[in-house]
Amino acid sequence: MYAAVIAVSAWGVALPLGFAIAALVGCLVGVGTELALYRPLRRVEATQLNIFLASLGLLIAGQSVVLVVFGPQARTLEGFPMRGIELGPVAFTTIEALWLAAAWVLIAALMAWLWLTRHGLAIRAVASNPELAQCVGVERERVFLLVFAVGSALVGLGGTLIALRDTASPTMGVHPVLAAFIAVFLGGIGSIPGAAVGGVLLGLAENMGGLFLPGYWQGVIAFVVLFVVLVVRPSGVLGVRGR
Amino acid sequence: MSTTQTPALLAVEDLATGYGRKQVVFGASLAVRPGEIVALIGHNGAGKTTTLKAVAGLLPVWNGRVVFDGAAIGQVSSAARVRRGLAFIPQERFVFADLTVTENLELGAFSIADRRLAAERRETILALLPVLAERKQQLAGTLSGGEQRMVSLGMALMMRPRLLLLDEPSLGLAPFLVERIMATIQDIVRREGLTVLLVEQNIHHALAIATRVYVMRTGRVILEESGASMAARGEWWDLF
């Protein structure tokens, strides 16, 4: 996403290309991490905690690299006209409209890919029954790589979208990812529609909460939600049973 | 060991394997000739499934050899073994429960590069197992046990195997269904020229279609007999 920022604002590249670069860079980073770190860790049978800490280490190191290379100030991403729109009593901006459209389009595209293509079938197979997938010749490691590639590309796109309205700063990564985590948990691990539902629910909760509760509770809501979900129903609203 | 007329399609020599640090098979040797249906029986925990999994490539070979069609495949990945003609159906969770019947079959053909060939194959198999055709779009997890077994057989056939490794194909099925499954297996073997190595705890089910039987106990193959001799024993407590 930082690549997109640089490309667009410093080099004056057109915005759509910026998106593509963001997706590409995201994809490469994700794939690189899987190959260089997670795969070797799995090979030596590292514990969940170790893998988690390794990814945390990557987070910290990555953030600091961005900070050092690009400087700590937030940067804006230009190229998309920001105008207000009013539809009856509801007021929002064009960027938010873009977010809405992009989210729907991307989710639809992802689901189409998963359900209608051969690669998507392979991914769903590994998710459904990893051992049997191995038996029919679907190589788990390749599927993981694919998943990392696509997921990381999507993250790159998401980050760019966020940067359009808010600014891009080195530490901006954590909060959206945590929110995404919570959305996935809420919707149920293993279910893509669930993740989408979770995201919607979370957004609603955060914003409606802002209506009823004093301001300082708003940032907290997401995590209170997580807390409650984890305790009451760890498999999530639409969770895949038996996990 | 019985005399061999034709070279074995599968030869396992003094296999040792296990899970993680736990060794389960300490020395298993067996051979399967083309066109045969061979059964591997023995008490629970004797190492039958483990042996089968090692042949399929899901478990590593710690010692000994697995030779398929004249080539040692101990280091070959399971996906590559599928391409060479080895198909394995596990004992439990033998279908993709969250996917449709058609998708299950498609996955069986995953390693076949030619998509048209795969599509033709699917039609053939649906014709072979009509019950699947009726339920093409249903999620595999919603089918009955017997129907799921059929799906798993269909999936295995999509892989165009030469050797079919079946792990307790009759487990959990009502007797008449078992008859159907066993008959289907025999039918398929004849028509497609397959070879089968199956693991069974139910001796009668095994003897219904197997011509030769190996007995395992505590991680070793202790006996080999023809199906007829095994059946003639009448009781098998001393083998388990």
Place this chain on the structure above:
Amino acid sequence: MDFWLHVVNMILLFAILGVSLNLLLGYSGLVSMSHAAFFGVGAYAAALTARHLDWPFPVTLLAAIAVTTVLAGGVTFPALRVRGEYLILLTLALQMVLYELMLSWVDLTEGRTGISAIPRPTLFGRALVTPAQFLPLIAACAAVVFAVGYRVGESPFGRVLKAMRDDERAALAIGKSVLRYKVLVFSISGALAAVAAALFAHYQAFINPFSFTLDRSIFLVALVVLGGTANLVGTLVGAIVYVGLPEMLRFLQARQDIVDAIRDFVFGALLVAFMRFRPQGLVPERLGGGARLGTVALPAGADPAAALPARAARADGAPVLVAEGLSKSFGGIRAADDLSLVLPGGKVTALVGPNGAGKTTVFNLLTGFLPPDAGRVVLHDREVTGLPPWRTVGYGLARTFQDVRLFERMTVLDNVVAAIPGQPGERLGPLFLTPRRAAEAERQNRAKALGYLAFVGLADKAGEVASALAFGEQKLVALARLIATEADVLLLDEPASGVDVQWVSRILELIRRVAAAGKTVCIVEHNLEVVTAVADRAYFMEAGRIIAEGRPEDLMADPRLGEIYFGKAHR
């Protein structure tokens, strides 16, 4: 000079924090992503009571300890319902919630501006202001914290923590109340963190939320892990690196935020590298018992069988364990259907049956790993139905697992000692108040454990790490551990599986001797050779029901059972 003393003070403070987290993370395997928040809560407690209530330093310290301990202990309750991996997320959520509260609850915490002008502590009439003046206080507190941490971690109590970490189910199976230990260790951790927190607040005389962020929590975890989990010396090393690194980087004369970024980068990179190549950290965990083994010797010429505890052993064949009408269903499947069985004292009973008959389910129902839907379990005339497993062990009923489940990171001897009941060192009171009694008991228990190991023939492996043993040896250690629980009803789940023939005969011999010493033994086995060799009686199960019982030879002569086991002939 003052500058370097300041650095030392900070190192000590973070070392204290590290110790408190190491007890959770390293010794107990409980991952807490909210430690910075605990630190913060303690600091705010001290600051607020000092500023608004004018309490002097030692009292604010107590206030901090009280608040943080209650918070930390309280966290355990929702956390306990949830699997291990989820604890990370739960504490993550907690960290974020608490941090936001610190930022936003301005009325209480003054939000971003923080609380300033926190009064200095006065000791012996003099106010402590400079780093040099603070150093003795901080050093003294650090010493106390390290001593407490060491006593907690490297003691029988700590051994239970490690057992819980390595295999919670197995810890339950040897009679430890895992729940109680989790609450205790979280509380202790909170209390120790509060010490650092109160000192920090008074030392800086100023606190704001930005010292207690998620990043800080992550760094604390990294500090503990890199220094070496379950090793307090390692924690000190970790603290030195954590605090020392940015200070050394100052010599680069770079901007503050660049220095911070470099520190972050180095830490992050180190974390990745260590997780990849050296997950145990710089200073690895000490294995108790290895060096001190020399003080424990087997009495010369002692008969190992005499080592078997003979609590209420009845070899007369009278019923010791009675189960009536046990039932359990999962979804639509009846895993156990009106099961009734009797285990006679001093005899070996076997449970046999085809795959999926429900034999292991019976073990789970009897021992409390699975509460029955209906039915009763009576042990020595006492009703134990549905009690948690650790309690039934205390009453005399214990089991092994099919997959052994030793505590892999502990020594063989520690594995066995851990199971011995009634250890004063496992309770905090005796551990701190009557240390000599605890030490003496520990010495005796180690000798006892060595005796059990001698019984199974593995006394020479006592000092080795459990994970290094071959599977067959691990099975024997598990048997010794079972005997160590002093339970007199022993349930062995597939004792002869997964090992080669010569191990089988060794295990069978031990089973016979155990029964001969008066224990009541029940085994689940698929290998019928084993069953005929060692069992006096057997129950034949099918589909969750017991359908026959008798001597193994008689059962195997029954054609009806043959049909069930080998399958009916059709046609």
